[in-house]
Amino acid sequence: xxxxxxxxxxxxxxxxxxxxxxxxxxxxxxxxxxxxxxxxxxxxxxxxxxxxxxxxxxxxxxxxxxxxxxxxxxxxxxxxxxxxxxxxxxxxxxxxxxxxxxxxxxxxxxxxxxxxxxxxxxxxxxxxxxxxxxxxxxxxxxxxxxxxxxxxxxxxxxxxxxxxxxxxxxxxxxxxxxxxxxxxxxxxxxxxxxxxxxxxxxxxxxxxxxxxxxxxxxxxxxxxxxxxxxxxxxxxxxxxxxxxxxxxxxxxxxxxxxxxxxxxxxxxxxxxxxxxxxxxxxxxxxxxxxxxxxxxxxxxxxxxxxxxxxxxxxxxxxxxxxxxxxxxxxxxxxxxxxxxxxxxxxxxxxxxxxxxxxxxxxxxxxxxxxxxxxxxxxxxxxxxxxxxxxxxxxxxxxxxxxxxxxxxxxxxxxxxxxxxxxxxxxxxxxxxxxxxxxxxxxxxxxxxxxxxxxxxxxx
Amino acid sequence: xxxxxxxxxxxxxxxxxxxxxxxxxxxxxxxxxxxxxxxxxxxxxxxxxxxxxxxxxxxxxxxxxxxxxxxxxxxxxxxxxxxxxxxxxxxxxxxxxxxxxxxxxxxxxxxxxxxxxxxxxxxxxxxxxxxxxxxxxxxxxxxxxxxxxxxxxxxxxxxxxxxxxxxxxxxxxxxxxxxxxxxxxxxxxxxxxxxxxxxxxxxxxxxxxxxxxxxxxxxxxxxxxxxxxxxxxxxxxxxxxxxxxxxxxxxxxxxxxxxxxxxxxxxxxxxxxxxxxxxxxxxxxxxxxxxxxxxxxxxxxxxxxxxxxxxxxxxxxxxxxxxxxxxxxxxxxxxxxxxxxxxxxxxxxxxxxxxxxxxxxxxxxxxxxxxxxxxxxxxxxxxxxxxxxxxxxxxxxxxxxxxxxxxxxxxxx
Numbered sequence: 001x002x003x004x005x006x007x008x009x010x011x012x013x014x015x016x017x018x019x020x021x022x023x024x025x026x027x028x029x030x031x032x033x034x035x036x037x038x039x040x041x042x043x044x045x046x047x048x049x050x051x052x053x054x055x056x057x058x059x060x061x062x063x064x065x066x067x068x069x070x071x072x073x074x075x076x077x078x079x080x081x082x083x084x085x086x087x088x089x090x091x092x093x094x095x096x097x098x099x100x101x102x103x104x105x106x107x108x109x110x111x112x113x114x115x116x117x118x119x120x121x122x123x124x125x126x127x128x129x130x131x132x133x134x135x136x137x138x139x140x141x142x143x144x145x146x147x148x149x150x151x152x153x154x155x156x157x158x159x160x161x162x163x164x165x166x167x168x169x170x171x172x173x174x175x176x177x178x179x180x181x182x183x184x185x186x187x188x189x190x191x192x193x194x195x196x197x198x199x200x201x202x203x204x205x206x207x208x209x210x211x212x213x214x215x216x217x218x219x220x221x222x223x224x225x226x227x228x229x230x231x232x233x234x235x236x237x238x239x240x241x242x243x244x245x246x247x248x249x250x251x252x253x254x255x256x257x258x259x260x261x262x263x264x265x266x267x268x269x270x271x272x273x274x275x276x277x278x279x280x281x282x283x284x285x286x287x288x289x290x291x292x293x294x295x296x297x298x299x300x301x302x303x304x305x306x307x308x309x310x311x312x313x314x315x316x317x318x319x320x321x322x323x324x325x326x327x328x329x330x331x332x333x334x335x336x337x338x339x340x341x342x343x344x345x346x347x348x349x350x351x352x353x354x355x356x357x358x359x360x361x362x363x364x365x366x367x368x369x370x371x372x373x374x375x376x377x378x379x380x381x382x383x384x385x386x387x388x389x390x391x392x393x394x395x396x397x398x399x400x401x402x403x404x405x406x407x408x409x410x411x412x413x414x415x416x417x418x419x420x421x422x423x424x425x426x427x428x429x430x431x432x433x434x435x436x437x438x439x440x441x442x443x444x445x446x447x448x449x450x451x452x453x454x455x456x457x458x459x
Numbered sequence: 460x461x462x463x464x465x466x467x468x469x470x471x472x473x474x475x476x477x478x479x480x481x482x483x484x485x486x487x488x489x490x491x492x493x494x495x496x497x498x499x500x501x502x503x504x505x506x507x508x509x510x511x512x513x514x515x516x517x518x519x520x521x522x523x524x525x526x527x528x529x530x531x532x533x534x535x536x537x538x539x540x541x542x543x544x545x546x547x548x549x550x551x552x553x554x555x556x557x558x559x560x561x562x563x564x565x566x567x568x569x570x571x572x573x574x575x576x577x578x579x580x581x582x583x584x585x586x587x588x589x590x591x592x593x594x595x596x597x598x599x600x601x602x603x604x605x606x607x608x609x610x611x612x613x614x615x616x617x618x619x620x621x622x623x624x625x626x627x628x629x630x631x632x633x634x635x636x637x638x639x640x641x642x643x644x645x646x647x648x649x650x651x652x653x654x655x656x657x658x659x660x661x662x663x664x665x666x667x668x669x670x671x672x673x674x675x676x677x678x679x680x681x682x683x684x685x686x687x688x689x690x691x692x693x694x695x696x697x698x699x700x701x702x703x704x705x706x707x708x709x710x711x712x713x714x715x716x717x718x719x720x721x722x723x724x725x726x727x728x729x730x731x732x733x734x735x736x737x738x739x740x741x742x743x744x745x746x747x748x749x750x751x752x753x754x755x756x757x758x759x760x761x762x763x764x765x766x767x768x769x770x771x772x773x774x775x776x777x778x779x780x781x782x783x784x785x786x787x788x789x790x791x792x793x794x795x796x797x798x799x800x801x802x803x804x805x806x807x808x809x810x811x812x813x814x815x816x817x818x819x820x821x822x823x824x825x826x827x828x829x830x831x832x833x834x835x836x837x838x839x840x841x842x843x844x845x846x847x848x849x850x851x852x853x854x855x856x857x858x859x860x861x862x863x864x865x866x867x868x869x870x871x872x
Contacts (some may be wrong), residue, residue, distance in 0.1 A: 006566035010552065017554035017595075083550040087611060090516045090544040091567040092536035455518040 003093045007101025012109050014078075015071045021109065024067045028117050032056055036124040037131070045134040046142045049125060054412040056121045061337045061411060064113060068341045069364045072106045072348030077357035085454045096446040099349060103442060106345040111338065118334040122327075144227065145281065149329035149420040150320040155214040160199045167195055205237075205310045206301040213254075213298045214317060220293055221286045221321040228289070229320040230282040230297055234274065237308040246304040247272050249282060251297050253290040265290055279315075286321065295319070323420045332421045333411035339433045343404055344368065346438045350445035354452065367403060374405040404433045461530040463619050463650035464492035464515060470523035471510050471674075484510040486674035487524070492652055492667075497645050499661040499682075500654040502671035508654045509547055511671070512623050515652075516544055529619055540568060543617030547624045549608025553597030557588050557607055560596055564611045581757050582610035586636075601628035609637065613758060620644060620651045626660050631731045638664050644758065662686070695723065 015021045035056055041047030076099075079085045089095065126147075129139060171177050181187055206212045221228065234245050252267030268288055274280050289295045297319065301309045311317045347367060351360035370377065378400060409429055414421040471485040485507040492498040500508050513519040515526045517534035531538040551560055558579055565575035583589045586606035591599075596607060605628045612620060622641075626634040641651050641664045655661050661668060662682060669679040678685070699707075704720065711718045 002569055003567050006563060010555070010563050013559075014552065014554055083546065083548075084552055086513075086516075086518060086546045086550055087544065087564070087608075088567070089518065090533070090539055090542065091564060091615075092540040092569075093567050094536065453519050455513045 004097050004101040004104060007088075007093070007098055008105035008108060011075050011102045011105025014075055015106070015109055018074070020071050020074065021067065021113065024063050025113065025116075028060060028063060029120075031059060032117065032120050033124065035059075036128070044141070045129060045132065045138040046146055048132070049128055049142060049146050050416045052128070053121065053125050054416045056124075057333070057337070057412045057415065058410070060114075060117045060121065061340065064110060064117075064337070064341055065344055065368060067113070068106060068110055068344045069348045069361065069368060071109070072102070072345045073352045073357060073360045073364060075102050075106070076349055076352035077355075077360060080352075080454060081357065083455075089454060095450045099353075099442065099446050099449055103345055103349055106348075107342055110341040110345065114334060114338055114341065118330070118337075122330055125330075126326075144229070144283070146418050147326040148322045148418045149324035149326060150229070150418050151220075151323035151420040151422070153216050153219060153319040155216070155317060158200075158203055160196060160203065163199050164192060164196045167199060168192060200313070201310065204313065204316060205308050206299060207308045208301050208305055209303050211298050211300045212311070213296060216295045216297070216319050218293045219289045219295045219319065219321065220323075221289070222323050224286045226286060226322045227283045228286055228295075230284065230317070231279060231320055232282075232299075232317045233279050233312060233315060234276045235310040235312050235316070236276050237310070238306070239276070240305060240307060244273050244275050245307075245309055246302050247274070247309075248300040248302055249298065250300070251282070251284050251295070252288045253294055254296040254298070255290070255294070281320070320419075323422070326418070329418075329421055330415060332423065332426050333415050335426060336409060336411050336414075336421065336429065339430055340404065340406055343433050343438050343441070346441040346445065350441045350448070353445045353449040368406075370400065371403045371406045373407060374400050374403060375407045402437070404437060461494070462491045462527070463494045463496070463529060464490075464498070464652055465527045465530075466490055466511070466515070466524065467527075468524040469511065469514060469521055469526050471507070471514060471519060472522045484674050485514070485521075488671075488674065488676065490669050490676060490679065492650060494650050495645065495648050497641060497651045497653065497664050497666045499665035499668040500652065500671060501656060501658065501661055501668055503656060506671045507674035508671055509623055510674075512544075512621055512652075512654055515621065516542070540615060541618040543612035543615060543620045545608050545612040545620075545622045545625055547627070549604040551596045551599075551604055551607060551611075554595060556593045556595055557583060557599075558592040560607055561610055561614055564614050568615045570615070578614055578616075578757055582613060585758075586610045587633075602630055602633060605629050606633060609640075616758060618649055620649060621654075622651065623654045624657075625653065625655070626657055631728050632735060634660065635728055635732060640758075647758070 036052055039048065039051045039055060041049075041051035079088065088098065129142070134142075178187075178191070181191055204212070219228070228251075230249070230251065236245065249270045249272065250267060251270070253265050254267070255261065256263050256265070256267070265287055266285075268284055270282060270284075272280075272282070297317070299309075299311075299317075344364065348360065348364050351363045355363060378397065381396065409425075411421075413419070466488050469485055469488040470483070472480050473482045473484060475481045488507075488511060500511065502508050510519065511526075514521050515528055515533055516539075517532065526533075529538050529541055533539050533542060552563070555563060561579040561582060562575055565578060570578070580589070583592050586609060588603060588606055588610075591603070596604060599607065605625075609625065612622070620641075622637075625637050625641075629637065638660060641653070645651060645664075645666075651664075653661065653665060665682050667679070667681050668685070670677045708720070
C-alpha cells in the first residue's frame with residue numbers, strides 16, 4: 001500500500017507540476033465567478049440561479065473530464081515513452097500496483113479539484129440572493145423551486161396491450177383494416193404500433209368537458225409544512241385564440257367522496273388559466289395527502305375551452321415534493337460527476353497501457369463523446385434500425401450500453417429543476433459505473449500492462 | 460552454487476507487426492556472473508548488451524531461454540529489492556527535484572522515513588549534487604542527471620548492481636568516482652554487472668569480461684588472463700640516483716636484454732583530477748555538480764552500523780569481506796597490470812604533458828621493451844577485431860610516445 005501511495009503522490013506532483021491541472025484550474029477559477037455575475041438567464045432570480053448552476057456544473061464537469069482523460073493517459077504514456085518506467089519497474093513494485101497508484105493519484109486530484117470547484121459553485125449559488133436585489137416573491141419562488149431537492153412522482157404508465165388488441169379486432173370485424181395488411185408482417189407491426197400510440201395518447205387526452213385523473217401512491221414529503229407541487233404542461237389539438245387553457249384542478253384524497261367516509265384531509269379546488277406548451281407548477285399544501293400516502297390529481301377540461309387538452313408523455317404531468325435539502329442534493333450531484341471522473345481515469349489508464357499518447361487520447365475522447373450522447377445515439381438508431389435489428393440489438397446496442405450514459409444522469413439535470421437525486425439512485429449509478437464498469441477497465445488495464453514488454457526494440 | 464546472474468540459452472528476436480522475425484538481438488546467450496564479481500559485458504553498439512540487461516530485469520520478455528538474477532526472476536519484489544539498476548540514460552521524472560527523486564525511489568523500497576532521508580542526503584552528497592538538491596531534475600545537464608541516476612540505483616544498498624554505460628556523459632572526476640565506487644562496492648561483497656563500450660573503464664574495474672557481438676559471446680574470461688603479459692617485467696620505483704641507474708643499466712647490458720628507461724606518464728585522468736582539485740582548493744565557483752571522490756558512508760561498512768537498523772547484517776558482510784581480500788584493487792596481479800595501462804594511455808597533447816611533468820614528482824619505470832612493441836602485443840592479446848578498432852592507437856600518438864621516451868632518457872641521464 002505504501003508503494004501505491006508513493007506512486008499516487010508522484011502522479012499528483014506530475015499533474016500539478018507539468019501544469020496540466022493548472023490550465024484547467026485557472027480557467028475554471030476565472031470562468032465560474034464571471035459566470036456567476038454575468039449570466040442572468042430570463043432575468044428572474046430563479047432563472048439566474050438555474051443558468052449559473054447549469055452552465056457552471058456542466059463546464060466544471062466537462063473540463064474535469066477532459067483533464068482526467070489527459071492526465072491519466074499522460075501519466076502512463078509519458079512514463080513509457082520517456083522510459084522512466086525502466087527505473088520504476090525494476091524497483092520492488094508490481095505492475096498492477098503501479099496502475100493502482102496512478103489511478104489513486106488521479107482520483108485524489110479529481111476529488112480535490114471537484115471539491116474546490118463544487119464549493120465555489122455552491123457558495124456563489126447560495127449567496128446569489130444577497131448579490132442581486134430580489135423581491136420577496138422571487139425569494140419564495142427560489143426557495144420552493146430551486147433551493148430544494150424535490151422528489152418527483154409520475155403517473156404510472158398504463159398497459160394498453162389489451163386495448164390495442166381489442167381495437168384491432170374491432171377494426172378487423174368492421175373490415176376497416178387496409179388491404180393485405182395481415183400478410184405483410186412488417187406493415188402489421190407498424191400498424192399496431194401506430195394503434196398503440198393513438199390509444200396511449202387518448203389516455204392522456206381530455207376532450208372538452210371531461211376530466212383526467214391520476215392516482216399517486218407513497219407520497220412522503222420530508223416536511224408536512226412544505227407544499228407539494230403539481231408540474232404540468234399542456235398540449236392541444238387546436239390552438240386556442242389566446243394560446244391559453246382554462247382549467248379546474250381537484251387535488252386531494254378522492255376516496256373520502258367516493259366511499260363517503262367523511263372528510264378528514266382537505267381536497268383543494270383550483271381554477272386556472274395557463275398558456276399552452278409551457279411548464280407550470282400548482283402549489284398545494286401537504287395536508288392534501290392522505291395518511292397512507294395516497295393522493296389524486298384531477299384535471300377538468302372546462303367548457304370554456306374549445307379543444308382537446310393533451311398532457312404529453314414523459315413530462316406532461318408530475319407531482320413534486322421536497323424530500324431533501326438543496327445542500328445534500330448538491331453534494332450528491334457533485335459525487336455523480338466524481339463517478340464519471342473515476343470511470344474516465346480508468347479508461348485513460350487502460351488506453352495508455354497499449355496505445356501511444358495521441359491514439360489513447362483519441363480513443364478515450366471518442367468513448368467520452370459517445371457516453372455523452374448515448375441517449376441521442378440510441379434514440380436515432382432505434383428509429384432507423386427496424387431492418388437491421390439483429391446487428392443493432394446484439395452488437396451496437398450492447399456496446400453502447402456497456403458505456404456509462406453520462407447524458408441520462410447529469411448533475412445539472414437534477415439541480416436545475418430542484419429534483420431529488422436520491423442516495424439510492426446514486427448508489428445504483430455508483431454500482432454500475434464504478435463497481436462494475438470501472439473495475440472491469442482497471443482489471444483489463446492491469447492484465448494488459450502486466451503482460452506487455454515495457455521496453456522497445458532498440459536494435 | 461547460486462550465481463548472481465545467470466542466463467540460459469537466452470534469445471531475443473524482435474519481430475515486426477506481422478509477427479515475422481526481423482532482428483535477432485540476442486542469440487542463445489549463456490553466461491554466469493558469480494557472487495561478488497565485477498563482470499563487464501562489452502560490445503560495440505547494437506551488439507545486444509542492453510537487450511540482455513533488459514531481459515535480465517524483466518523489461519523485455521525473452522523469446523527463448525531464461526534470465527535469472529540472484530537465483531530468481533527479477534520482477535519478483537523479493538529479488539529486485541536487492542537489485543540496483545542504472546539504465547543507459549538516466550530516465551528521470553523531470554518535474555521532481557533531485558531530493559524528491561531519491562525519496563520517491565526510496566519509498567518504492569518501503570524504506571522507513573529516517574533511513575530514506577539519511578540515504579537521500581548521503582547519496583546526494585556522494586554524487587556531488589547536494590547544493591542542487593531542491594532543483595528540478597529537468598533542468599539538469601546530462602552528467603548531473605547521470606549522477607542522480609547512479610544515486611537512485613544505490614538507494615537500496617543493492618547486492619547486485621546492474622550498470623548500463625555508467626560513465627557516459629560524466630566528466631573524468633565522475634568517471635573516476637564511479638570506478639572507485641564499483642571497486643569499493645565489490646570489496647563489500649556486492650556483485651556488479653557492467654555494460655559498456657568504454658574499454659578503459661571496464662579494464663580498470665572488471666574481474667571478468669565477456670565480449671558480445673551479434674548477440675553472441677565472442678570471448679569471455681578474467682581480465683588479467685586476457686590481458687596480462689607474462690613475457691615482460693616492469694619495475695616501478697621512486698626517484699633513482701644517477702649512480703643507481705647506471706648500475707641497473709650495467710646489469711641489463713650484462714643480460715643482453717633490450718630495455719628502456721623512462722619516467723612513466725600520468726594518466727590524463729589523474730592529471731585532470733589534480734587540476735580540478737587545485738581549482739577547488741582556491742574555491743572557484745561552479746554551477747554544476749560538485750564532484751567528490753568519496754563514497755557515501757552508508758555504502759561503506761563502518762557508517763552503516765550507525766545508520767542502518769540492520770547493522771548486524773552489515774557487520775557480517777563487511778567482516779567477511781575484509782578477511783578475504785578480493786576485487787582488482789586488492790590483488791597483487793592487478794598491480795602489475797596497472798603500469799602497463801599507464802604506458803598505453805599516454806596523453807597526446809604536448810602542453811598537457813609538460814604540465815604533468817611540472818605538477819607531478821618524477822618517477823622512473825623500466826620497461827623491457829619499446830612501448831610501441833608493447834601496444835602491438837596488447838592488440839594481439841585482445842585478439843578481437845572489433846575491439847581493435849575501438850582501442851586502436853593512432854600513429855601520431857606512438858611517435859609522440861617515442862619522442863617522449865627519448866626526452867625522458869636525456870633528462871635522466
